[in-house]
Amino acid sequence: MKIENSTILIVGGASLVGSHMTREFLQRGAAEIRILDPLAFDGKSALGALATDDRVQMISGDIMRLSGLVDAARGADGAVNLAAYMTLPMARDPWSGIDVNVRGQQNFLEAARISGIRKVLFASSSAVYGYGFGGDVHEDRPLVTKDVPPAGALYGASKVMGEQLCRYYHGRYGLDYVVLRYSTVYGEGQHYRAANALYIIEAYDRIARGEAPVIRGDGAESKNFVYAGDVAVANALAFESPATDMALNISGDETVSLKQLADMVLRLAGSDLEPEFRPDEAGGVRLPSGDALRYVNDRAKTILGWQPETPLETGIGRLIAWRRENPGE
């Protein structure tokens, strides 16, 4: 299917990824973007001026209500499910988290089936591999739960279930789908709900207040970030390609240590503070990774012709510029 002249439903679209995706799809000529979202978080600000574009329809709705999803999906060509409780909200309320991540995804697929949608995308996560290891991570890697904080393992397992529900709908009803496993997404419109993304936004907000950014542990752990604008392109290509019934890593090419990341945020913020090293926070959720962690994205390149285009330094520069204009949102 082509994005041009199409109608796309984005569930959970009043969000970091949703805002970049909406911009990207409109640039590619989409006729209509329908955003279904409870508008309960910082949704309006994440979308900014896009929310008032004539081609954007904002629908207040909840992924737990099938009837609203069916109405929103009617006549759409494609749909994306971005709605999820990430690890930190999952730690606080696993009741709602499991509802949204598992039953919500099932509702989403059911609405797509009922409404005759041609292709869906599911925003999965590198959390389907678990945490605590380093090295090269290909799409076939299994889910590690040992020593992972329960909220992280619940989140990862909920995404495994979301992916398998796609396979079930493909096998049983022929619904075309692509699962996109994002690594840690960051960019303008960043929120505070993704544990690993906190390393950027929290560091910058501390620096903006004149406080040193905090590194938990020794700073050697490696993380992978992918710019939200690049993620939006991957989603567009996944719709436009004939790819179906598969999962693809959508990750950045650069792996950084926590220490390198803090130094980069300090430099881009123009600060001469030094990062402060502290032990793990009691009650916090830290998702440990080993050295040289790399979510291999060769398959996305082969299948979709996608690769991350935005260097980490460029993307963080944009995030900081946005944050300066939108402090404390």
Place this chain on the structure above:
Amino acid sequence: MKIENSTILIVGGASLVGSHMTREFLQRGAAEIRILDPLAFDGKSALGALATDDRVQMISGDIMRLSGLVDAARGADGAVNLAAYMTLPMARDPWSGIDVNVRGQQNFLEAARISGIRKVLFASSSAVYGYGFGGDVHEDRPLVTKDVPPAGALYGASKVMGEQLCRYYHGRYGLDYVVLRYSTVYGEGQHYRAANALYIIEAYDRIARGEAPVIRGDGAESKNFVYAGDVAVANALAFESPATDMALNISGDETVSLKQLADMVLRLAGSDLEPEFRPDEAGGVRLPSGDALRYVNDRAKTILGWQPETPLETGIGRLIAWRRENPGE
């Protein structure tokens, strides 16, 4: 805690494992066994005469109703959650399956917390490792989903979530728990709901009708069965040991190929038929395993002093004798 003089709630207890567990706990001097079950499957027959024992209280209830669970848990010392949709029912109705396996387990733990239960056991499964491999499987092994039928991967991931919910309740509320990962349980009271258990009961039922047992594929795949009476002992020991916050493999010591298994059922049934080899059934759910699959149960021996005592041939002999008395249930 001691089983003697205790009150134990068994959710989903009107079942294969529940009937053997009830018998075992009563033999160890339990004062009261409360069985909460929707009594919707073949529950009454699985419990047999046990259902009318003075010390057994049958409670018709649904793990999806928190209030009924809280009532049933009041004043109990320990509780076990056996309620689950296995792979075959999950394939037919993933809506109810996800409800029962994930939200049901959350309700179970919440009821235990509210009612001040001291220790809970969760009936997990070797499905938390996935399918398609052979070799030695230790408790730390991650979940493989690649090429696993979606219902099998959903079932496995739902058990991962159930285990992580135990960890969450332990970490947040101090609830003691042991996760027991059963391999394929078989024994008197066998039902038709576990994909791998079908290899025994379906083969016998065909033989009893004068038909050859059917082997899907070449018969070289290896399976692991554990006798329900041995599983019941493992649960008793898990309550009585100080073990908490861990998962243990509860599996048989013998690994058999599908061919060996069919031959054994034929021999024990006194039949001179030969097994019939057929390709995989369209629409069926087959859970592939590699050669020499072994769920290593050393940890259960070290921690609980448990090991499987019943040779496969003995257990299958008992299952056949029971089935002769209870055909077609």
